[in-house]
Structure formats: C-alpha cells, structure tokens
Amino acid sequence: MATTTAQLTLSSSDLTSDALALSTTATLYDTGSKVGVTETSGIARKITSSVSEYTLIAEADYANDKSHKVYLKHVGTTASDRVDVKFASQSVGRLYAGDWMFIPWNGDTDIKLTPNVSTSVTVEYMVIIAS
Amino acid sequence: MATTTAQITLSSSDLLTDALALTATATLYDAGTTTGITQTTGVARKTTTATDVVTLFNAAPHTEYGANKAHKVYIKNCSSTRSEYLTVTINAEEIGRLYAGDWMFIPWGAHDTDNDIKVTPSVATSMTFEYMMFISA
Numbered sequence: 230m231a232t233t234t235a236q237l238t239l240s241s242s243d244l245t246s247d248a249l250a251l252s253t254t255a256t257l258y259d260t261g262s263k264v265g266v267t268e269t270s271g272i273a274r275k276i277t278s279s280v281s282e283y284t285l286i287a288e289a290d291y292a293n294d295k296s297h298k299v300y301l302k303h304v305g306t307t308a309s310d311r312v313d314v315k316f317a318s319q320s321v322g323r324l325y326a327g328d329w330m331f332i333p334w335n336g337d338t339d340i341k342l343t344p345n346v347s348t349s350v351t352v353e354y355m356v357i358i359a360s
Numbered sequence: 361m362a363t364t365t366a367q368i369t370l371s372s373s374d375l376l377t378d379a380l381a382l383t384a385t386a387t388l389y390d391a392g393t394t395t396g397i398t399q400t401t402g403v404a405r406k407t408t409t410a411t412d413v414v415t416l417f418n419a420a421p422h423t424e425y426g427a428n429k430a431h432k433v434y435i436k437n438c439s440s441t442r443s444e445y446l447t448v449t450i451n452a453e454e455i456g457r458l459y460a461g462d463w464m465f466i467p468w469g470a471h472d473t474d475n476d477i478k479v480t481p482s483v484a485t486s487m488t489f490e491y492m493m494f495i496s497a
Contacts, residue, residue, distance in 0.1 A: 235370050322430075
C-alpha cells in the first residue's frame with residue numbers, strides 16, 4: 230500500500246482578533262480501513278470555451294459507496310471567472326479563479342461543471358480512488 | 361479587508377512512480393472580486409451520540425449567507441476509529457463520507473433554503489467533528 234496525505238492549512242492574521250492558524254493532515258485510506266489508497270486518476274487538466282454544463286468526473290468510471298477524494302482547482306486568474314460545481318443535479322458551490330476544493334466523493338454521482346464564460350477556462354482535477 | 365488563505369498539499373512518495381507533491385494556495389475573496397472576505401463563523405466543534413441528521417449550515421435564517429456567493433466550508437471528522445464516518449449531504453444529495461481523520465474544504469453556494477449542509481454520524485457512540493464557514497459577500 231502507499232502512503233498518501235492531504236494537508237490543509239487555513240491562515241489569517243487579521244480575519245478575527247484571534248489569528249487563524251489551522252492545520253490538519255489526513256492520510257488517505259481505502260474505505261473504512263487503514264490500508265492506504267493505491268489508485269488515482271492522476272492530475273488532469275481540462276480547458277473549455279463554452280458555458281455549457283459538462284461532466285468532469287463520471288460516476289460510471291468509479292466504484293460506488295467508497296471514500297474517494299476529489300481535488301479540483303480553477304486555474305484562472307480573472308477574479309470574476311468561475312465554474313459552478315454540481316453533484317448530479319445538486320448545486321454545491323462556485324469555484325472562482327484560483328479557488329480549489331477537496332471533497333469526499335462516494336462515486337455515486339456525476340460531478341459536473343458549468344463555466345460562466347465562453348472564453349478559455351482551465352481546471353485541474355484528480356480523483357484519489359478508494360477500494 | 362482581511363487576508364485569509366487556504367492551502368492544500370497532496371503528498372505521496374509511493375502512490376505513483378512520479379512522486380506526488382501538489383500544493384495549491386487560494387486567497388479567500390468575496391465573490392468574483394479580489395476583496396478579502398471579512399466574516400467567518402469561527403471553528404465550531406460538536407460531539408454527537410446519535411445517528412440523527414445534524415444540520416451544520418442552514419442558509420435560511422442567516423441573511424449574511426448570501427445566495428450564490430463564494431462561501432467556503434471546512435468540516436473534519438475528529439474520530440480516531442477508522443470505520444466511523446459522517447455522511448455529508450447537501451439538500452438531499454449524498455456527497456460523500458468523511459471517515460475518521462478526513463477533512464473537506466468546499467465552496468458553498470447557499471443558493472436557497474434547500475442547499476443546507478448536513479452530516480449524519482454512522483454510530484451512536486461519541487463522534488466529534490469540527491466545522492467552519494468563511495462567509496463571502
């Protein structure tokens with residue numbers, strides 16, 4: 230098995246009177262076990278130039294009811310550019326330029342994106358696959 | 361405005377032949393701007409002893425959770441028993457399971473009252489989780 234970690238660091242010296250310095254690290258295991266994940270999609274990069282919704286990650290390609298993890302980043306630099314993220318038909322939120330997300334995914338739903346501009350929008354994404 | 365950053369580092373020396381060493385840092389801005397966010401819920405911590413659904417973020421009574429903004433949500437399952445998990449749902453859609461030690465960081469639209477973020481513990485023994493929202497204008 231492999232050892233794969235995901236570390237999050239949230240920082241701010243001036244958001245509140247108490248400085249924010251939160252750091253946490255998760256080791257990525259197969260579902261409900263302490264066996265490290267051994268599969269990944271690798272880091273992919275996709276460029277679109279349309280405001281049409283598209284399926285970024287298809288549930289048909291992954292086992293259901295697992296503790297997969299999905300990393301997704303909007304690689305743009307124009308602050309107003311965004312992609313709207315859906316799990317199946319459920320809206321989750323908007324990733325603006327420079328934003329990223331890291332989310333558990335059970336593999337049961339397609340993950341879909343809708344850019345808000347028809348100029349070039351680039352996203353990077355990765356599935357860390359759990360057995 | 362404040363300067364708040366969220367950094368992720370994904371690391372593995374043996375998952376792939378090519379070592380994984382990905383780092384991404386986002387500065388948290390109000391929606392569609394380069395103005396730093398100025399509001400947060402702070403880090404909350406909750407312990408449950410039932411498998412009942414818990415609503416962590418309820419858009420309806422909070423006018424500061426504007427619709428279709430660039431809110432960010434952090435949730436961590438603080439359990440140390442690997443088989444214990446939180447099922448995370450938005451509206452009625454099951455997104456995924458946060459097993460012991462796992463965390464998530466996502467954008468949240470709060471677009472209407474049906475977009476609440478809820479968790480359901482897998483066990484009725486003590487489970488603790490932490491959560492926080494960065495509120496975007």
